[in-house]
Each structure stands twice: as structure tokens, then as C-alpha cells.
Amino acid sequence: MMNIAVLVSGRGSNLQAIIDNIDNGYLRAKVTVVISDVEDAYALDRAKKHGIEAVYIGHGNFAKKELYEEEIITVLEKHNVDLILLAGYMRIVGYTLLSAYRNRILNIHPSLLPSFPGLHAQEQAFRYGVKVAGCTVHFVDETLDSGPVILQRCVEVREEDTAETLAGRILEQEHMIYPEAVKLVVEDRLRIEGRKVRIIN
Numbered sequence: 001m002m003n004i005a006v007l008v009s010g011r012g013s014n015l016q017a018i019i020d021n022i023d024n025g026y027l028r029a030k031v032t033v034v035i036s037d038v039e040d041a042y043a044l045d046r047a048k049k050h051g052i053e054a055v056y057i058g059h060g061n062f063a064k065k066e067l068y069e070e071e072i073i074t075v076l077e078k079h080n081v082d083l084i085l086l087a088g089y090m091r092i093v094g095y096t097l098l099s100a101y102r103n104r105i106l107n108i109h110p111s112l113l114p115s116f117p118g119l120h121a122q123e124q125a126f127r128y129g130v131k132v133a134g135c136t137v138h139f140v141d142e143t144l145d146s147g148p149v150i151l152q153r154c155v156e157v158r159e160e161d162t163a164e165t166l167a168g169r170i171l172e173q174e175h176m177i178y179p180e181a182v183k184l185v186v187e188d189r190l191r192i193e194g195r196k197v198r199i200i201n
């Protein structure tokens with residue numbers, strides 16, 4: 001069984017989607033630890049409610065990013081983690097963590113990448129006036145919101161939408177494609193070929 005760590009900074013609704021899909025049998029995996037860089041992140045409470053180890057590691061307590069990530073790695077190793085999911089984790093993953101878990105870190109982003117990377121992606125898309133928005137699950141590499149794309153889902157922008165209503169419908173899709181992408185990893189059905197991720201049957 002694959003052991004998963006989820007890295008969070010906030011409310012943790014994507015973490016919840018992963019937990020729920022493990023509980024209902026869709027995903028054969030285990031979340032062994034949730035790590036937050038924000039002490040009062042609601043995601044930590046969600047983890048505890050499900051009996052999952054919840055760990056706060058404050059970036060500010062370390063002199064260098066390298067040391068901060070080494071502490072994260074210590075916790076990951078203690079929990080025998082095979083796969084890391086970023087779920088609203090608001091830091092850029094550095095070389096230390098990336099090189100320890102190469103091609104074993106996934107992220108979910110609320111836009112159709114490579115459009116609208118960075119913060120407030122849904123609002124960026126809404127203001128730009130796109131007719132189709134969406135979300136992306138991708139492997140994490142050294143560039144922000146880059147890395148080979150695993151799954152994407154479209155969300156149509158409606159005339160009556162606000163940035164908030166659009167973000168809400170994108171989030172519903174996030175909660176579906178993140179577990180789907182994790183299932184593909186768990187079942188060893190992904191092959192990274194350059195920028196492309198091939199899904200095998």
C-alpha cells in the first residue's frame with residue numbers, strides 16, 4: 001500500500017477529498033502524515049479528526065530553506081512516505097525536497113496550466129475574460145506551477161459568474177481530479193516522457 005503525505009497551508013478541502021476517497025475504497029493508499037507550514041491551518045484539524053498524524057513545521061524556525069526541507073524529509077521518512085501531494089501548500093518546493101522525492105510530488109492548481117500560474121489563478125482567469133477555466137494536476141518540478149501535466153478538467157465560465165462562483169465550481173472539479181490522478185500513480189499507470197505524461201491501461 002502506498003503511503004502518502006499531504007503538504008498544506010490552509011483549509012484542506014483537497015486533503016479531505018483524498019481522505020474521503022481512501023475511506024470509500026476508491027483509492028488504495030494511506031495518508032500517513034499531513035504537514036503544514038501554518039500552525040493553525042484547518043487542514044491539520046481535518047487530519048486529526050481522521051486519526052492522521054498532523055505536523056506543523058514553521059519555515060521561520062529555520063535559518064535556511066534547505067534546513068526547513070530537511071526537517072520535512074525527516075518527518076516524511078519517519079512515516080515511510082512514497083508520494084507527496086501538495087494541496088494548497090503555499091511555498092515553492094526547493095531543491096532539497098525535490099531531489100529527495102523526484103517525480104513523486106504532485107500539485108493541484110486551479111487553472112488550465114500553463115495559463116494563470118501563481119496566486120489567485122481563478123480570479124486571474126475571470127478577470128482575463130476566458131470562456132473556459134479549469135484545474136490541473138501536475139508533477140512538481142523546479143519551476144512554479146510547471147512540471148508535466150497529469151490531468152486537467154475544464155469548467156465553463158457562465159455569464160452570471162463572479163470570481164467566487166467560478167472558483168467554487170473549479171474547486172468541485174479539483175476534488176474529483178486530484179483523487180483520479182493519485183489513483184493513476186497508485187496503480188503505476190503513469191509514464192513521464194519529457195513534458196508528456198502517458199497514461200497506460
Ligand code: GRF
Nearest residue numbers: 011012013014088108109110
Ligand atoms: C486549491 O484551489 C488548490 O488548487 C490550490 O490551493 C487551493 C487549496 O484549497 N493550490 P484547499 O486547502 O485544498 O481547500
